[in-house]
Amino acid sequence: MHHARLRVAILLSAAGILGTCTQPPSLLEQIRQTGELRVVTRNSATAYDLDGNDPQGPEYQLLRGFADELGVRLRLLVVQKPSDVLPKLTTGRAHVAAAGLTINPDSERLVDFGPVYQQVTEHLVYRDGRRPPRDLSQLGSKRLEVPAGSNYVKTLARVQSQVPELVWTENPHAGQRELLNQVASGELDYTLVKSDMFALYRSFMPQLRVAFNVAEGESVAWAFPKWGDGSLREAAERYFARIRADGELDRLLDDHYGHVASPNxxxxxxxxxxxxxxxxxxxxxxxxxxxxxxxxxxxxxxxxxxxxxxxxxxxxxxxxxxxxxxxxxxxxxxxxxxxxxxxxxxxxxxxxxxxxxxxxxxxxxxxxxxxxxxxxxxxxxxxxxxxxxxxxxxxxxxxxxxxxxxxxxxxxxxxxxxxxxxxxxxxxxxxxxxxxxxxxxxxxxxxTRDELPLPDWMAPRSPAPLEVQAAPGPSDATRLAARESPHGDNG
Structure with a gap:
């Protein structure tokens, strides 16, 4: 009897101790406790642009809505190079990466992707009046350049296994916009560009033509760290499900791309x-x-x-x-x-x-x-x-x-x-x-962009700061750091 009472006492004591132990908060709970969602992004017409003190861009608008839904501040870490995006996420500097990222096998080994919200195609573009190649094997000695560290490098590397003679240059000093300008002016033979970016620039550079698609059906999504518990990604899935169902996602994308008609x-x-x-x-x-x-x-x-x-x-x-x-x-x-x-x-x-x-x-x-x-x-x-x-x-x-x-x-x-x-x-x-x-x-x-400011939706923008904090609600983002990016739109 004494031993039975002792066992009961031990069990009750253990239960009491366990009852005082709580599970560590989920990543989503931690973000709500700190009141801050940290996101790494890039200065790009299709991601985040800063027009004076007025942030713009489809990724920014989506992120702002997500932060508002969570009831937290949005803190942006704006990096200069495409290759700098995922390291900020994998090392814990950011909770989310949102920079027009396309899902590919290399990236999937490093991060988890959220719901796909847009499909894009990668074009090879050339100048009108020149004979277009039918595929990458016909480039010969012509110059193909892409921004260093961009997704285009990974695309070309995958294609090179089928086209071993394929050669390209990774330009560390020019972004997407600069390379498109070079092709339009005849200084460069070819570059790659995503279809959403091409939609924004084709009216301004009518000399550009699409020779062929290098990659089709590329899925654009946010990236989340593998070290998380999945709670933040699940919250993003609920957010995208809602804005897709009520039409907000379509309206947002139309705000940024719907004004651009196909030019004659x-x-x-x-x-x-x-x-x-x-x-x-x-x-x-x-x-x-x-x-x-x-x-x-x-x-x-x-x-x-x-x-x-x-x-x-x-x-x-x-x-x-x-x-x-x-x-x-x-x-x-x-x-x-x-x-x-x-x-x-x-x-x-x-x-x-x-x-x-x-x-x-x-x-x-x-x-x-x-x-x-x-x-x-x-x-x-x-x-x-x-x-x-x-x-x-x-x-x-x-x-x-x-x-x-x-x-x-x-x-x-x-x-x-x-x-x-x-x-x-x-x-x-x-x-x-x-x-x-x-x-x-x-x-x-x-x-006339040097004479008058461009409309809110139009690139190029003023250089973006490396870190921007935006309060939830209608207030504008506030600049925290003033280090400038030399170029944007790197693909």
Missing amino acids: HLRTKHFLSDIRTRLPAYRQQFKAVAREFGLDWRLLAAVGYQESRWDPLAVSPTGVRGLMMLTEQTALRFGVEDRTDAMQSIRGGARYLADIMKRLPAELGELDRTAFALAAYNMGLGHLLDARRLARDSEADWNRWLHVRPMVRKLADPAVAARTRHGQARGGEAVWFVDNVQNYFNVLAYM
């Missing part, structure tokens, strides 16, 4: 030529009128080029005329007496565009407001409002051009138009108008 290369070449030969005669007029009405002169000039190729005497078969191609009714409404007078036409077009923008909802974002205004400029505000109502009735977001755009096209369908207030419209033409004006604006913005 011949049209872009003519545009570049006309910038040199025709624009100088009207440049100061565009600037003066744009200041008067609070518009970006480059947008006004892009509209003028789409309408008339900057020809003040242009006339259409429907009777619209002048540099901004105004109807008689619009000219009368906005005080234009002579539609063939360039200054009067520009001022009339600017007043019309500014009037449309003022009548659009205040909650629209800049890109959506501009796209809506351009569509209304082309087909009339009433038809645009019809398209927005169609989007709302179909439970789409009627404040997003991404969702309203297909409804604009549907206005050409008599059956659909019969349900609207303003009837049938040439919606396909309006979409085409918006795409072209946006492309012309992109080119003008890039060519």
